[in-house]
Amino acid sequence: MIELDGVTKYFFPGTVNEVKALDNINFKAQDGDFITIIGSNGAGKSTFLKAISGVISVDSGSIKLEGLDMTGFPEHKRAQQIGRIDQDPMASTAGEMTIKENLAMAYMRGKKRRLSHAVNKKRTENFAEVLKDLGLGLESRLEVPVETLSGGQRQAMALLMATIARPKLLLLDEHTAALDPKAARLVMKITRRLVESHGLTTLMITHNMEQALKYGNRLIMMHRGKIILDIGAEEKKDLTVSDLIDKFTATSGSAFDDDRVLLA
Amino acid sequence: MESVIISGLQQGLIYGFMALGVLLTFELLGFPDLSVEGTFPLGAAVTARAVVEGVDPVLAVLMGAAAGGIAGAATGIMHTRLNINNILAGILTATAIYTVMLRTMGRPNTPLLAYDNVFGQVLGWFGLVESHLNTILFLTIIVVIARLLMGWFLSTDLGLAVRATGSNERMIRALGVSTDTMKLLALVISNFLVGLSGALACQAQGFADVGMGIGVLVAAIASVIIGETLFGKGRLNTVLTGVILGSIVYRAVLAVAMQVGLPAEDFKMITAVLVLLALTLPNMKFLGRARSKISGMVKGIKRSRTKSGYSAESIAGQSRGDR
Ligand SMILES: Nc1ncnc2c1ncn2[C@@H]1O[C@H](COP(=O)(O)OP(=O)(O)O)[C@@H](O)[C@H]1O
Ligand SMILES: [Mg+2]
Numbered sequence: 001m002i003e004l005d006g007v008t009k010y011f012f013p014g015t016v017n018e019v020k021a022l023d024n025i026n027f028k029a030q031d032g033d034f035i036t037i038i039g040s041n042g043a044g045k046s047t048f049l050k051a052i053s054g055v056i057s058v059d060s061g062s063i064k065l066e067g068l069d070m071t072g073f074p075e076h077k078r079a080q081q082i083g084r085i086d087q088d089p090m091a092s093t094a095g096e097m098t099i100k101e102n103l104a105m106a107y108m109r110g111k112k113r114r115l116s117h118a119v120n121k122k123r124t125e126n127f128a129e130v131l132k133d134l135g136l137g138l139e140s141r142l143e144v145p146v147e148t149l150s151g152g153q154r155q156a157m158a159l160l161m162a163t164i165a166r167p168k169l170l171l172l173d174e175h176t177a178a179l180d181p182k183a184a185r186l187v188m189k190i191t192r193r194l195v196e197s198h199g200l201t202t203l204m205i206t207h208n209m210e211q212a213l214k215y216g217n218r219l220i221m222m223h224r225g226k227i228i229l230d231i232g233a234e235e236k237k238d239l240t241v242s243d244l245i246d247k248f249t250a251t252s253g254s255a256f257d258d259d260r261v262l263l264a
Numbered sequence: 265m266e267s268v269i270i271s272g273l274q275q276g277l278i279y280g281f282m283a284l285g286v287l288l289t290f291e292l293l294g295f296p297d298l299s300v301e302g303t304f305p306l307g308a309a310v311t312a313r314a315v316v317e318g319v320d321p322v323l324a325v326l327m328g329a330a331a332g333g334i335a336g337a338a339t340g341i342m343h344t345r346l347n348i349n350n351i352l353a354g355i356l357t358a359t360a361i362y363t364v365m366l367r368t369m370g371r372p373n374t375p376l377l378a379y380d381n382v383f384g385q386v387l388g389w390f391g392l393v394e395s396h397l398n399t400i401l402f403l404t405i406i407v408v409i410a411r412l413l414m415g416w417f418l419s420t421d422l423g424l425a426v427r428a429t430g431s432n433e434r435m436i437r438a439l440g441v442s443t444d445t446m447k448l449l450a451l452v453i454s455n456f457l458v459g460l461s462g463a464l465a466c467q468a469q470g471f472a473d474v475g476m477g478i479g480v481l482v483a484a485i486a487s488v489i490i491g492e493t494l495f496g497k498g499r500l501n502t503v504l505t506g507v508i509l510g511s512i513v514y515r516a517v518l519a520v521a522m523q524v525g526l527p528a529e530d531f532k533m534i535t536a537v538l539v540l541l542a543l544t545l546p547n548m549k550f551l552g553r554a555r556s557k558i559s560g561m562v563k564g565i566k567r568s569r570t571k572s573g574y575s576a577e578s579i580a581g582q583s584r585g586d587r
Contacts, residue, residue, distance in 0.1 A: 053438075080440035092438065094431040097424070105424050109440045113421040161439070 002052065002169055002201065003028045007061030009047055009225075021047040022058065023225035029203070029218075034195055036212040037205045038244075039222035040256055045205045046086075048222065049171045052203075054078040065168060080110040083162030083200075084171035085155065087178045092158035095147030099138060099157065102146050103127045106161030130160060134190060152183025156190050163194045170195065172204040188215070209241045223252045270396045272519035276512030277403040278464045279483065283491070283511040284414055284504065285457035286484040292418070293430040293450045298354030298481065299339040302361030303332035303455040305477040307462030309365040312374040312472035321382040325463040332459015333452045335361055340448035358477070365474045377470040382463075403464070407508055410457065415504050417453075426450050479532045486535050487511035 009022040021044045029035055039045050050056045052063060054075035062071045070078055085092045093102050104118040104127075119127075124142065131139040134156055138149075146154060155175055162170055172191065176184035192215060195202045206212050212219055219236050221229035221244070228251045231239065248256050282304060289297040311328035315321055335357055342353035366372065383402060384394040392398045417423045428436035429446040437443050466472040491510025496502050518531060526534075 074442070076437045076440055076442045079438050084438055091432070092435055094428045094435055096431045097427065101424055101427075104421070105428055105436065105439055105441075108421050108425075113425050113441065115417070115420045115422055118419055118421045118424045 001029065001031055001064075001066055002203075003064045004052070005062045005064075007051055007058050007063060009044075009051055009056065009058045013059070020225050022051060025061070025225075025227060027220075027227060029201055031201055032199045033218055034200075034202045034216035035204070035218045035220060036216045037203060037220050037222065038207070038209060038212045043222040044225040045222050046173055047225075049084070049173050049203060049205065052078075052169070053082055053084050053171055081168045082171060083109070083165075083167035083169070084173070085158045085162050085175040086173040087175055089151040089154040089158070089178060092161065093146045093154050096145055098143050098145055099131070099149075100124060100127060100142040102157060102161060103130075103164065106164050109165035109167065111165075130164065134160065150183070152179050152186055155179060155183070155187045159187065159190055159194055163198055163200060166198055166200070168201065170200045170202040172202065174205050174207060177207065191215075209244055213239055213241065213244070221248060221251075223248070223254075228252055267396075268519045268523045269516065270400065272516030273400055273512060274396070274403060274468060275465075275519070276515035277400065277407050277508075278468060279461055279480070279487065279515060280407045280508035280511040281410055281457045281464070282461035282480065282484050283487040283507040284410060285454035285461070286481070287488055287503070287507050288414070288426075288450055288457075289454045290485070291430075291488065292427050293447065295350055295430070295447060295450070296354070297336075297339060297451060297454065298351055299335055299357035299361075299451075299455060300354075300458045300484070301477040301481050302358030303335045303458045303477075304462035304465075304480045305472070305474055306335055306361045306365055307332045307459030308466035308472035308476055309368045309374070309474065310459075311463040311466055312376055313368045315376055315379045315381075316374060321380055321385045321467065325382045325460065325467065328463030328466075329456050329460035332462065333456035335459070336451040336453075336455025337448060339455070340451040344444035344447055362474060369472065369474075372474045373471060374473075375471045376466065381467045381470075383467065399468075410460075411504055411508060415501055418500060418504075422449070479535070482532070482535050482539055483514065484511075486539050487514045489539065490514050 004025050004027040007022055007025040007027075008020070011017075011019040011021055023044075025048065037045050037048070047056065051058050054070070054073060054077070058071065062069055064070065065078075065081055094105070097105075100119045104123060107123065107127075108118075128139040128142065131142075136153055136156060138153065138157070146157060149157065158175070175191070176187045179187060188211065191204070194200070202216070204216065206215075213236060217233040217236070219229070219231045219239075220227050221231075229247055245256050282300065286297075286300060289295045289300075307328035309328075310331040311321075311324045314324035314327050319327070338360075339350075339353045339357045342348040342356060343350050348356070381394075383399045386402055387394050387398050418427060425436055425441045426446045426449060428439075429441070429443045429450075433443050436446075462476065465476065487510040488507050489510070490513050491506035491508070492503060493510075494513065495506035495509055497506070521531070521534075522528060
């Protein structure tokens with residue numbers, strides 16, 4: 001269970017450029033929740049996930065994972081329990097290293113890294129198996145450097161790497177945004193399968209409202225550093241994109257200003 | 265001519281340890297570690313003092329290597345804990361080492377010809393006399409061991425994390441690894457090897473000198489380039505072997521140049537120009553390959569500038585993402 005209490009984050013505090021990226025956020029997710037996050041540009045969505053993963057530190061408030069206060073923990077320590085991917089396919093894999101090596105590194109998340117051989121026979125078999133489940137034929141390319149894969153394949157690898165060690169929390173920040181529509185669909189399919197089969201607690205930012213409605217059991221909408229809408233599974237089922245936009249306009253008093261949002 | 269080959273081979277093997285160390289930091293970690301210009305002569309100075317004090321030469325050489333490793337840790341701590349830019353951290357270490365060496369030896373130079381050396385000592389254990397060929401045999405064996413150990417280390421869970429720190433720091437941090445610790449570890453291993461190289465060099469030449477480190481870095485980089493150009497840079501195992509062979513080729517070429525009467529004063533200029541050419545002649549095919557790798561080192565230098573935090577990176581990521 002992840003819990004944020006009164007979390008506030010400023011950028012450039014005390015200057016003319018001051019931005020309140022997170023404004024007293026109170027948030028709680030139950031184990032196994034798959035929550036989609038939408039909101040206009042600059043709403044604070046990425047900052048919200050970065051505050052949880054420890055990529056940025058917050059100015060006040062607390063962040064607890066399974067009851068453990070990790071507000072002061074450095075990023076790498078939190079990463080032992082938290083898997084994450086952002087939109088850049090280059091960011092979540094080591095391009096110069098092989099598929100096998102990348103998976104071996106991910107497999108060791110949360111475990112002590114020592115001097116045992118990283119890609120022994122048993123692990124290789126296990127990796128070939130999980131790769132086979134992806135259905136991309138990567139299981140026959142274990143020795144290939146990841147940089148030779150397509151963007152979609154790299155994001156699929158990244159998903160596998162984010163989930164292979166069963167983290168307590170999975171954070172996805174528009175992880176299909178940089179992909180072509182076909183690859184994006186494929187990666188979303190894999191996302192759903194991995195999240196559901198492992199029962200992972202997941203927060204997923206998307207700028208695609210259709211996607212936000214289609215996936216997950218809860219939807220939150222952010223605006224100016226606040227969570228302005230929080231919609232549960234029941235209500236979400238019957239909601240349409242135009243309902244969402246109406247709700248946004250009503251709650252925020254402004255028009256939804258993300259030109260990338262897909263209304264289709 | 266035979267003696268030229270022998271001295272080239274011997275030097276190449278001795279400096280091969282350093283080439284391995286430099287490969288680890290500059291190339292695999294993307295950390296341009298300038299402390300090596302200090303840790304090389306430090307290894308020699310510590311070994312010389314120990315030998316003069318009557319320490320067994322084998323132990324003395326190990327002490328020299330360990331001193332290098334400790335100095336590497338100093339660079340690592342300055343960079344990771346005190347947020348000093350990586351180049352400056354290396355320069356500070358190398359500068360401070362100068363004093364350490366003078367204090368250690370009590371003067372700038374220590375002759376060692378009057379003392380037993382590590383080669384005679386070890387060869388003696390096996391009932392062998394200290395000849396050039398036997399020395400080369402011994403050096404070959406320990407360089408091969410170092411090469412194998414390095415290859416093994418880089419394929420362990422820990423070694424993968426070190427390589428990933430050089431390849432994609434953000435990613436390996438997101439997998440739960442303290443990249444600071446990985447940098448520290450790599451710097452210790454690298455400078456241990458460089459210290460070992462210096463220790464063996466002083467044993468082979470029969471003296472230690474505070475000036476021994478001048479130009480050793482560019483020589484090591486040249487060895488890495490030669491190795492990758494001649495033997496390929498695809499697989500890690502090829503590269504590891506290649507840089508040692510590159511070191512041997514480089515020293516052999518120097519030895520031959522000396523033999524044909526090229527003045528020794530010109531060597532450093534020649535090496536610098538050669539490395540420069542490799543970096544700036546992208547159209548020459550065989551140099552081009554090495555160039556792309558060296559540009560990786562330059563990338564490492566650039567990457568290090570944003571060390572002061574993730575802000576620069578995340579802002580860049582931000583503007584990229586939210587356009
Ligand atoms: N590293 C940063 N430095 C300065 N300002 C930032 C940084 N990251 C985000 N911001 C600002 O904080 C606000 C929220 O950004 P972000 O969380 O990225 O929004 P979203 O992901 O919802 O589009 C924006 O105004 C953005 O410009
Ligand atoms: Mg964002």
